[in-house]
Amino acid sequence: AALIYLSGGDPHYLADALRDTLLWDLILKNWQSGGSLAGCSAGAMALSGHVPHFRLSRAKPTQGFGLLKEVRVIPHFDKFFKWIPDSAAKHLLDLPGDSTLIGIDEDTAVIIKGNNLEVMGSSKVAIYDPDRKPAMGEKFYFFLNAGEKFDLKTREKLP
Numbered sequence: 001a002a003l004i005y006l007s008g009g010d011p012h013y014l015a016d017a018l019r020d021t022l023l024w025d026l027i028l029k030n031w032q033s034g035g036s037l038a039g040c041s042a043g044a045m046a047l048s049g050h051v052p053h054f055r056l057s058r059a060k061p062t063q064g065f066g067l068l069k070e071v072r073v074i075p076h077f078d079k080f081f082k083w084i085p086d087s088a089a090k091h092l093l094d095l096p097g098d099s100t101l102i103g104i105d106e107d108t109a110v111i112i113k114g115n116n117l118e119v120m121g122s123s124k125v126a127i128y129d130p131d132r133k134p135a136m137g138e139k140f141y142f143f144l145n146a147g148e149k150f151d152l153k154t155r156e157k158l159p
Helices: 011-018 022-032 086-093
Strands: 003-006 036-039 071-075 100-104 108-113 116-121 124-128 142-145 149-151 156-158
Touching (some): 108 124, 116 142
Antiparallel strands (some): 149 156
16 A cells, blocks of 8 residues: 555554554554555544553553654644643653654644655644753744644654
8 A cells, every 4th residue: 555544533442452553563564664654633542652642541652563762642732732731741752752742733634754844734743852941931942834844753743
């Protein structure tokens, strides 16, 4: 297949249901041979190494598919972070296992080829790097707009 699409829903269920199955082996083989893999909402979250839980009852992340190395994806970023104070959000994001967080707003997407990420759509993408030390008064994440690029390995904005 030229493209395999993972839909939304519950990312923890999706990761648990597909991991270590013949279907996942076929998806992975297709991806490794040059096919494209896309995910919306839960489908995008499950591509990460770890899928965080945002409920206090299950604070430990679920193992994702691990295709996005050292990256965690949070869909609906603009909606989710509207009602959570930065201190609580940062605590939820500082989970072991992944380095960079990509928070994707509604009506927005990222295209990742190798280590290069490019933003597409009508809104923005938040990038959270736990090693970045924001200046006083800055958020702990920064935004990329449509057309902007980011290197996931060096964690630097590209020209």
